[in-house]
Amino acid sequence: MPSRNSHLVLSALGKDRPGIVDRLTRAILEADCNILDTRMAVLSGDFAILMSVEAPWDKLARLESQIPELQRELGLTIIADRAEPDARKVDLLPYGVDVVALDQPGIVHNLAAFFSQRGINIEDMTTSSYAAAHTGTPMFAVRMTVGIPATMHIASLREEFMDFCDQLNLDAVLEPVKG
Template sequence: MLYGGFFYGFLIIIHRGTGRIRLALSSQHYLVITALGADRSGIVNTITRHVSSCGCNIEDSRLAMLGDEFTFIMLLSGSWNAITLIESTLPLKGAELDLLIVMKRTTARPRPAMPATVWVQVEVEDSPHLIERFTALLDAHNLNIAELVSRTQPADNGNNAQLYIQMTAHSPALDNATIIEQAFKALCTELNAQGSINVVNYQQQDEQDGVS
């Protein structure tokens, strides 16, 4: 902590010498945090309260239950002091809560335009490698997978286990949606799966509406 405080002060002196102190003080810093541990009441609120007490803002987050474990992923923003504070204190808080904490500094970058969006839903009898088949299909058509959710319904009453898949993918250009739609339907037929695909090309819609 003493070293961190000294380093921050040194940065201020350097920026004063170049006349850019305002930029240094107002710039935002970003940190990705993953917390993994046994689920129990109040655990998420405890984490978010600690984030707020350090002066950080939650820009984005994801929460998922996997078996008896939960995983909580957050993108935090804040001043240099705020991010440094949570970097130094969250591991101790994680130890108190019996959580595995992973942290990594990152930067805020403008996302490239992705005018084409594809939504996929699949229900199929569970077997190995099924998710890989559908992710490979999207990848083969240059689609960037932005979200993937899957769950397995255990076998019961003589019914086989069922796998449910939901995916969202984006592409900077998708000139012919029919190609991916036909390939998806062919894969569903091969795997004896029930599936639906919805493709929206915002660029084409804008052109049809007369928006340049």
């Protein structure tokens, strides 16, 4: 049975400081809304969060009405967007992609182009730069989850992906997400 709840995606960005997540989640709880998914990071001293929230439309409206005060109180830019649940995920297979390489411009773009050209959506992505142990060589790591259409031949895709990564000197793994 489909949910009668509405969905709201919140994004917030601003200078990091303790208590931001506490205050945002308290506002969501006090509006009787439920957090479905969250991604949060501190990047170069800035706080960034994406949250998917669900509740009946009137409770989401109550939460939306609190956004100007939350922005002032927390020093954040907050954007709210009403959303529909993503029904197309039903025939997508979640696969994990892990890539490690010498740090160089274009790695993320090349990976995004590879998947985009094949109609594969990137659903989640994290990147990081670090110094290699012992040598200090600048390294770059990418971890992503992609939604592969169930009709796609996985063995052929994996072979294409590995050839693509070999050409760019990327160490990579493409495997089903477990659990």
